[in-house]
Amino acid sequence: MSDRKGILTTDAGDLELPVIEPTTGNAGLDIRKLRGTLGYVTFDPGFANTANTRSALTFVNGAAGELRHRGYRIEDLAGNCTFLEVAYLLLFGDLPTAEQLDEWTTEIKTHTLLSEEMKRFFDAFPRSAHPMAILSSATNAISTFYEEYYNPSDPDAVGESAKRLIAKMPTIAAWAYKKSIGQPYVYPRNDLTYVENFLHMMFALPVEDLKIDPVVAKALNVLLILHADHGQNCSTATVRAVGSSQANLFASVAAGMNALWGPLHGGANQAVIEMLQNILDDPDADVASVVARAKDPDDPFRLMGFGHRVYKNYDPRAKVLRRFAHDVLERTSGKDPMLEIAQQLEDVALNDPYFQERKLFPNVDFYSGIIFRALGFPPRMFTVLFAIGRLPGWIANWKEMTEDPDTRIMRPRQVYVGPVEREFVPLDQR
Numbered sequence: 300m301s302d303r304k305g306i307l308t309t310d311a312g313d314l315e316l317p318v319i320e321p322t323t324g325n326a327g328l329d330i331r332k333l334r335g336t337l338g339y340v341t342f343d344p345g346f347a348n349t350a351n352t353r354s355a356l357t358f359v360n361g362a363a364g365e366l367r368h369r370g371y372r373i374e375d376l377a378g379n380c381t382f383l384e385v386a387y388l389l390l391f392g393d394l395p396t397a398e399q400l401d402e403w404t405t406e407i408k409t410h411t412l413l414s415e416e417m418k419r420f421f422d423a424f425p426r427s428a429h430p431m432a433i434l435s436s437a438t439n440a441i442s443t444f445y446e447e448y449y450n451p452s453d454p455d456a457v458g459e460s461a462k463r464l465i466a467k468m469p470t471i472a473a474w475a476y477k478k479s480i481g482q483p484y485v486y487p488r489n490d491l492t493y494v495e496n497f498l499h500m501m502f503a504l505p506v507e508d509l510k511i512d513p514v515v516a517k518a519l520n521v522l523l524i525l526h527a528d529h530g531q532n533c534s535t536a537t538v539r540a541v542g543s544s545q546a547n548l549f550a551s552v553a554a555g556m557n558a559l560w561g562p563l564h565g566g567a568n569q570a571v572i573e574m575l576q577n578i579l580d581d582p583d584a585d586v587a588s589v590v591a592r593a594k595d596p597d598d599p600f601r602l603m604g605f606g607h608r609v610y611k612n613y614d615p616r617a618k619v620l621r622r623f624a625h626d627v628l629e630r631t632s633g634k635d636p637m638l639e640i641a642q643q644l645e646d647v648a649l650n651d652p653y654f655q656e657r658k659l660f661p662n663v664d665f666y667s668g669i670i671f672r673a674l675g676f677p678p679r680m681f682t683v684l685f686a687i688g689r690l691p692g693w694i695a696n697w698k699e700m701t702e703d704p705d706t707r708i709m710r711p712r713q714v715y716v717g718p719v720e721r722e723f724v725p726l727d728q729r
Contacts, residue, residue, distance in 0.1 A: 364612030410466035442549030473500030528692025604665025620666035
């Protein structure tokens with residue numbers, strides 16, 4: 300809180316609004332006394348202009364195309380860190396020393412196994428089940444093995460819950476995938492890195508070992524880092540909303556996964572691949588005709604993976620991925636006609652004045668979708684991969700919320716527009 304004040308003038312009177320000062324970015328007007336003093340509430344669909352918290356985790360500057368975690372540029376983190384380093388940063392506030400990272404990594408590795416009883420849980424799903432449905436359900440289910448860690452006000456319980464979620468999520472995700480293709484579940488290996496272990500569980504078979512390409516492992520490590528947190532987006536706000544009721548961390552994260560599943564959020568990278576597939580399957584479509592449709596104001600068609608609601612400049616995550624995308628495609632995809640279309644669309648977006656003037660640059664979903672495909676992941680796993688990456692951000696936000704003395708159970712107001720009062724009519728007279 301600062302000494303600055305804002306004045307809100309209404310027909311019910313004036314209200315002095317204290318200003319909450321940021322370290323950078325938008326200042327906030329404290330409206331907590333608005334309804335009680337003047338009888339008004341604010342109307343803000345989607346809460347696009349409403350800050351529900353003060354956070355020290357992530358700063359997004361959409362106008363300048365900047366993303367920083369705890370003050371560190373995403374470009375520096377993605378280029379120099381492991382995913383577990385960034386998870387440590389988000390959870391504990393600083394990058395770990397070599398000794399701290401070694402201890403943290405070892406602790407994560409000791410919790411990668413799932414209870415054998417969970418096998419029956421996976422077996423109960425139909426083979427056609429979407430991996431995101433299994434992922435969120437299994438996240439809730441594993442909480443039943445750790446009820447002693449439910450207390451959000453116990454720092455040790457929170458820490459143990461966080462370690463188990465980060466450790467077990469790749470195992471859950473890989474087993475969900477194996478279930479969907481009818482292959483045996485592959486157990487984790489503690490001699491591998493976090494990313495290598497996930498690739499091993501995804502693509503290895505009991506009858507043969509898997510040689511993990513370091514280029515593939517590096518690309519996936521970067522992809523996970525780039526998804527680690529992104530401010531108060533839909534899924535993160537959901538985690539905070541559920542956690543504000545003092546629901547345990549497992550339940551709160553599972554709720555966030557379900558929010559992420561939506562095509563306007565985590566499902567966007569899958570939508571990119573589906574769009575490319577539609578272009579490939581349509582004999583009358585090519586890049587030129589698709590771009591012409593995207594420019595036509597009377598055509599509802601839109602190019603998926605271009606532009607961003609927050610970034611009005613080049614998405615900094617997309618800049619990082621663009622370099623990796625070309626390396627990965629050269630290494631893994633050979634002649635994939637769908638990915639060739641993606642590269643042609645990228646060239647148009649980067650060089651066409653229409654796209655340049657409107658800041659419709661390829662975003663993180665565009666590049667992550669084509670990289671995930673090149674790495675061998677099926678489209679239905681894309682949002683699962685997003686969830687693994689976003690997990691540290693969800694946990695860090697939940698932890699920050701539980702430690703904030705200003706936290707209240709989330710209870711948005713509404714502007715009621717229905718009937719005021721109606722006479723009840725018995726059933727036999729309606």
